[in-house]
Every structure is written in structure tokens, then in C-alpha cells.
Amino acid sequence: xxxxxxxxxxxxxxxxxxxxxxxxxxxxxxxxxxxxxxxxxxxxxxxxxxxxxxxxxxxxxxxxxxxxxxxxxxxxxxxxxxxxxxxxxxxxxxxxxxxxxxxxxxxxxxxxxxxxxxxxxxxxxxxxxxxxxxxxxxxxxxxxxxxxxxxxxxxxxxxxxxxxxxxxxxxxxxxxxxxxxxxxxxxxxxxxxxxxxxxxxxxxxxxxxxxxxxxxxxxxxxxxxxxxxxxxxxxxxxxxxxxxxxxxxxxxxxxxxxxxxxxxxxxxxxxxxxxxxxxxxxxxxxxxxxxxxxxxxxxxxxxxxxxxxxxxxxxxx
Amino acid sequence: xxxxxxxxxxxxxxxxxxxxxxxxxxxxxxxxxxxxxxxxxxxxxxxxxxxxxxxxxxxxxxxxxxxxxxxxxxxxxxxxxxxxxxxxxxxxxxxxxxxxxxxxxxxxxxxxxxxxxxxxxxxxxxxxxxxxxxxxxxxxxxxxxxxxxxxxxxxxxxxxxxxxxxxxxxxxxxxxxxxxxxxxxxxxxxxxxxxxxxxxxxxxxxxxxxxxxxxxxxxxxxxxxxxxxxxxxxxxxxxxxxxxxxxxxxxxxxxxxxxxx
Numbered sequence: 001x002x003x004x005x006x007x008x009x010x011x012x013x014x015x016x017x018x019x020x021x022x023x024x025x026x027x028x029x030x031x032x033x034x035x036x037x038x039x040x041x042x043x044x045x046x047x048x049x050x051x052x053x054x055x056x057x058x059x060x061x062x063x064x065x066x067x068x069x070x071x072x073x074x075x076x077x078x079x080x081x082x083x084x085x086x087x088x089x090x091x092x093x094x095x096x097x098x099x100x101x102x103x104x105x106x107x108x109x110x111x112x113x114x115x116x117x118x119x120x121x122x123x124x125x126x127x128x129x130x131x132x133x134x135x136x137x138x139x140x141x142x143x144x145x146x147x148x149x150x151x152x153x154x155x156x157x158x159x160x161x162x163x164x165x166x167x168x169x170x171x172x173x174x175x176x177x178x179x180x181x182x183x184x185x186x187x188x189x190x191x192x193x194x195x196x197x198x199x200x201x202x203x204x205x206x207x208x209x210x211x212x213x214x215x216x217x218x219x220x221x222x223x224x225x226x227x228x229x230x231x232x233x234x235x236x237x238x239x240x241x242x243x244x245x246x247x248x249x250x251x252x253x254x255x256x257x258x259x260x261x262x263x264x265x266x267x268x269x270x271x272x273x274x275x276x277x278x279x280x281x282x283x284x285x286x287x288x289x290x291x292x293x294x295x296x297x298x299x300x301x302x303x304x305x306x307x308x309x310x311x312x313x314x315x316x317x
Numbered sequence: 318x319x320x321x322x323x324x325x326x327x328x329x330x331x332x333x334x335x336x337x338x339x340x341x342x343x344x345x346x347x348x349x350x351x352x353x354x355x356x357x358x359x360x361x362x363x364x365x366x367x368x369x370x371x372x373x374x375x376x377x378x379x380x381x382x383x384x385x386x387x388x389x390x391x392x393x394x395x396x397x398x399x400x401x402x403x404x405x406x407x408x409x410x411x412x413x414x415x416x417x418x419x420x421x422x423x424x425x426x427x428x429x430x431x432x433x434x435x436x437x438x439x440x441x442x443x444x445x446x447x448x449x450x451x452x453x454x455x456x457x458x459x460x461x462x463x464x465x466x467x468x469x470x471x472x473x474x475x476x477x478x479x480x481x482x483x484x485x486x487x488x489x490x491x492x493x494x495x496x497x498x499x500x501x502x503x504x505x506x507x508x509x510x511x512x513x514x515x516x517x518x519x520x521x522x523x524x525x526x527x528x529x530x531x532x533x534x535x536x537x538x539x540x541x542x543x544x545x546x547x548x549x550x551x552x553x554x555x556x557x558x559x560x561x562x563x564x565x566x567x568x569x570x571x572x573x574x575x576x577x578x
Contacts, residue, residue, distance in 0.1 A: 187419065188424070193410070194410060195411065195415075195433065195434050195437070195490055196437065197433075197437050198407055206425075209424065210424045
């Protein structure tokens with residue numbers, strides 16, 4: 001029967017469109033890999049000269065002396081910069097975790113109707129504020145405030161940058177945490193409430209444990225955000241090289257160092273290579289954090305999928 | 318725990334419902350329901366989908382408080398007292414165990430699922446909790462299957478096991494009333510029979526309201542059965558009479574004989 005054979009082999013428009021779309025979306029997906037690999041290759045290549053010729057592991061991670069512009073004895077100790085970034089990020093998490101978790105629980109579990117929708121829009125708006133604006137707030141509002149309240153000579157320090165960074169990271173963390181809470185099926189809430197659990201007991205005993213992975217992921221993404229943030233930290237931290245011993249010490253962050261110094265170095269010089277080495281280090285840390293967050297999110301999804309399995313599947317033995 | 322209960326003339330009724338109507342966002346879902354559920358019996362409720370059976374259960378344990386748009390009028394009295402006069406609705410819900418159509422194994426360990434209610438009420442001692450968990454799992458006919466893996470997630474059990482876990486959890490509340498909403502939808506026939514045996518034993522200790530889409534299940538278990546149809550109570554009749562052609566309304570007879578629904 002020739003007609004049937006014809007229909008079996010004829011590739012019509014739908015077939016070709018399907019094939020074309022498949023190739024297009026594949027290209028889109030691959031481009032992400034290409035860009036990440038490209039960036040990694042670029043910063044590695046730029047930093048390679050320094051890493052192989054000049055890099056001293058003990059100096060880089062053990063010495064707080066970052067004096068790349070010294071004419072007779074330049075040193076490249078990144079410890080103070082790492083400590084600066086870590087202290088600011090750590091304080092930022094202390095600020096943002098309670099804020100964002102509280103906001104997410106309120107929006108996800110307690111608020112209803114218009115209040116809830118309004119809050120969600122506001123939080124998303126907050127996430128869209130450019131970091132330079134936050135830096136400006138750190139400079140012009142937090143700085144005098146800290147000097148006045150704590151009676152310290154300088155208000156640009158770990159406390160200032162940490163609070164600014166915490167407020168900056170909180171909205172995105174809130175959004176992700178709220179998504180995690182939303183992914184917890186309502187049947188859990190109903191079952192617990194039917195047992196006589198109060199709203200808070202439902203949240204604390206059932207919803208939060210069920211959403212744990214997503215909440216950890218939200219926190220980790222917040223940490224990643226804090227680690228990579230540049231402008232606000234540059235403006236609010238004081239940008240002076242210090243191993244901080246109190247929140248009132250000024251510090252300098254890894255990112256801020258790169259931003260401030262890269263424009264003044266000769267391409268290919270040791271200083272230039274050292275800045276790229278900082279970049280490699282930042283890249284690896286951020287990659288590790290995002291990877292960890294992804295593992296946690298996946299863990300959560302797997303649990304949901306098992307949970308989502310239709311129990312009726314076992315009903316017909 | 319003692320809850321002040323007003324002396325009622327009809328102390329033999331666990332639940333008394335008078336002229337109950339339920340609306341969702343103003344739309345009537347159930348109306349003109351007046352019935353009494355005798356203590357220590359299994360009370361069946363049958364009817365096709367959308368007849369208001371589940372809404373009826375939700376009014377009893379005051380789920381309207383947490384359901385946006387749900388309004389309840391008329392009166393529902395539990396143990397002689399109007400449920401809306403309980404100033405602490407959580408205490409009311411603790412006295413009423415609920416089993417939902419689809420099993421809800423909370424994403425906690427099997428042990429924690431059953432211990433949850435007692436913990437919410439402040440029981441902390443491991444030894445006490447152990448006793449409660451074992452007793453409730455035994456009564457729900459699940460103990461033998463899970464006693465070696467109480468630490469594994471309750472949400473990973475099979476459908477039938479999860480439903481028995483849900484029943485064990487409801488029993489751990491030590492309820493005076495147990496509401497079952499089409500519990501056998503996701504349960505295989507053998508497990509269904511086992512649960513039905515459990516229910517027959519439980520009625521000596523508590524009042525059971527059994528909403529079911531299986532008319533034969535009502536026939537097997539319930540002493541009285543109510544027939545709900547499109548948001549109205551058609552009748553309440555002794556179950557045997559209802560199935561032996563003694564229904565007051567021809568629609569009931571048609572339904573139990575499988576002519577519609």
C-alpha cells in the first residue's frame with residue numbers, strides 16, 4: 001500500500017520544526033556550559049603566570065600582608081582579604097538568616113490574601129535595588145549612625161558592610177525560602193492542624209523540617225551572594241587591609257580588592273596575575289557554595305518526588 | 318485532660334447537628350442538615366461526589382477556621398457543647414481524630430509521626446512515648462510491619478501502610494471521636510478489610526463517623542447511615558433497613574442499589 005508507506009516516511013513541517021527547536025534549545029543549554037568554561041579558562045590563563053612563577057601557598061593563605069605595589073618587596077598575602085570577606089559575609093548571614101526566614105515564614109504560612117501578595121511584591125522589589133545604592137546607604141546613613149551609636153572613630157567597617165550585605169541578601173533568600181515552604185504540600189498542614197496543632201506548631205514541627213533542604217539552599221545562595229558582592233562592600237567596609245578583631249575594624253574584601261586595583265596594573269605583571277589568582281579563588285569558593293546549594297535542592301526534590309508518588313499505585317496487587 | 322462539658326439531656330449523642338449549612342465564598346455547599354450521632358457507634362455517611370460529605374466533617378472539627386471563604390451556620394455540638402463556643406479550637410481538634418482520603422504520612426519518621434500529637438501536648442519522656450507509639454501502631458494493625466524500621470520516613474511507606482500510619486496517628490490523640498473521610502480510596506482491598514476490623518473494635522472506645530463512597534462498606538460497619546445528595550441530607554436510617562429496601566426516600570434506594578452515583 002503506497003499511501004501508508006508514504007505517510008510513514010514523509011517528514012512534514014511539524015517534524016522539521018520539532019527538530020529545529022530541539023537544536024535551538026540544546027544550543028541555549030550548552031551556551032551556559034560554554035560561558036562558565038570560558039570564564040574559568042580566561043581567569044585561569046590570566047592568573048597562571050603568577051600561580052606558577054610567584055605563587056607561594058603559605059604566603060597567599062597565611063600572610064595578611066598585601067603590598068603588591070611596594071617597589072622593593074611586593075608581597076601577596078591574601079589572608080586579610082579572605083578574613084575581610086569572610087567576616088563581612090558571616091555577619092551578613094547573622095543578619096539576613098533570621099530576617100529572611102522570618103519573612104518567608106510570615107509570607108508563606110501566616111499572611112493571607114492581599115497582605116501576602118503585597119509583601120511578596122515588596123520583597124521582590126527590594127531584591128532589585130542596585131548594590132551601589134546599598135553602598136551609598138552604607139556610606140551616608142550607616143556610617144554616621146555607627147559613629148554616633150557606638151562612639152567609634154570610623155563607621156565604615158565589618159558591622160556596616162555586614163548589615164548592608166545582610167539586608168541586600170535577605171530579599172533573595174526570602175524569595176527562595178518561601179518557594180521551599182510553598183513546595184511543602186498543603187495536606188501536611190491540614191493533617192497536622194486536624195490533630196490540634198497550632199499554626200506555629202504546624203510550621204515548626206512539620207513545615208520547616210519538610211522544607212529543610214530548600215531553606216539550607218536559600219542560605220547557601222545568600223552566602224554565595226555575599227561572597228561575590230563587590231560594590232556595596234567596597235563602599236561600606238572601609239577598604240583597609242586588616243585582620244579584623246572586632247566588628248568595628250575596617251576590612252577589605254577580595255572582590256573589592258580586584259575592583260579597585262585591576263585598573264591600575266600592567267597586564268601580565270605579578271600584581272595583575274595575583275588579582276586574577278584572587279579571582280580564581282573566588283570562583284572556586286562560589287562554585288563550591290552553589291554546588292552545595294544545588295545538592296541540597298536536589299535532595300529536597302528527590303524527597304518530594306518520592307512523596308508525590310501516587311499511593312494508589314499499590315492499590316492493585 | 319478534662320474539658321468542661323455542659324450537661325446535656327442527650328448525653329448519648331457524641332455529635333448533635335442542627336440546621337447546619339455550609340457555604341464557600343457565599344456559595345451553598347451543604348444545607349439543612351439535622352442529625353444526631355450516637356456515642357460508641359459507627360455512623361455511616363454515603364453519597365456521590367460533591368454531596369457535602371467532606372464539608373460536613375470539616376464543620377465538626379472547625380476546619381472552617383483555617384479555610385478561606387468557608388462559613389458555617391446552624392449548630393454543631395460535640396459532647397453537648399457547641400463547637401463554636403470552644404475558645405480553644407485546638408483542644409477541640411485534639412479530641413477528634415481525622416483520617417483523610419489520601420494517606421498523609423508526614424515527612425517525619427514513623428515513630429515521630431505517631432509521637433507527634435503527644436509531643437505537641439507536652440509529653441517528653443521517651444518511655445511514655447514508646448508505649449504510646451507501640452500501642453497505637455498495634456491498634457492500627459501496622460506494628461508488625463514497621464517495628465524494625467521506626468526510624469525510616471513515614472512518607473516512604475506504601476499507600477496502605479501510610480493510611481494505617483495515619484490511623485495510628487489519629488489514635489495517638491486518644492480521641493473521643495474519629496472522623497474517617499473515604500479512607501479506603503488509596504488502600505488495597507485486603508488492607509481495607511483489616512482496617513475495617515480495627516474500626517469495629519474501636520467503636521467500644523470512641524464514636525466513629527465514616528464517610529465512604531463504598532455503600533457496602535457502610536453496610537458492613539455502620540449502625541446508622543446518612544445519605545447526602547447534592548448538598549442536602551436526604552435521610553438518616555438504620556443501615557440494615559436502608560439496604561433491605563426500607564429507605565424512606567426512593568433516591569436512597571436507587572443509590573444503594575447502584576442505579577446512580
